[in-house]
Amino acid sequence: MENSFDTLIDSYLLNKIGISDGFLSEKLSNDLRSNLIQLYDNQKLVDAKTGQGNQLISNTLIRKDKIFWLDKSHKNVVENTFFELMDKFVLFLNSTCYTGISSYEFHYALYEKGSFYKKHLDQFQNNSSRQYTIIFYFNKDWKEGDGGELRVYQNQTFSDISPINCKTVFFKSNELEHEVLETHKDRMSISGWFKVG
């Protein structure tokens, strides 16, 4: 496990965007995907909002994903396994990179066909608690042409990352502008933030 933490962080330190293919086990990915599908089928997902606090608004011109926040109070075995792994990762981050992370938040996301998330930074303008972004993808059989790439802007150019199953990406929340290109089929993931304060 330490090894998969290293892979993600090493590529982050090298490229400012960490990419790893085995960060979550296939079993945990499958279980989280099943959770997400069940939540979707039971209509538990809600339209994602932009902004924060009492400024939250739904703006489907900016983002059209549907989300559900993970929470320890759900007492969901799969979510708790995921949280245990995240706790270990936070310890790893704080001991190897002196990041001072003290909390986190994660939501499932489902982008229905035709959905997108326009270019943005993940850290809010008036609240800098979000330090690092991590995204886990759950899409089996993702093919060229299915859309839904994560487009990351760096040095006047961009690179596109396809949201394929078991891929994890990691970057600094106030540093990398990014967007989700329109997806041509349903696209599943978890987005999360490691926070200070």
Ligand code: OGA
């Ligand atoms: C986000 C986000 C990217 C992705 O949730 O803030 O930019 O690839 N997600 O899902």
Ligand code: NI
């Ligand atoms: Ni984002």
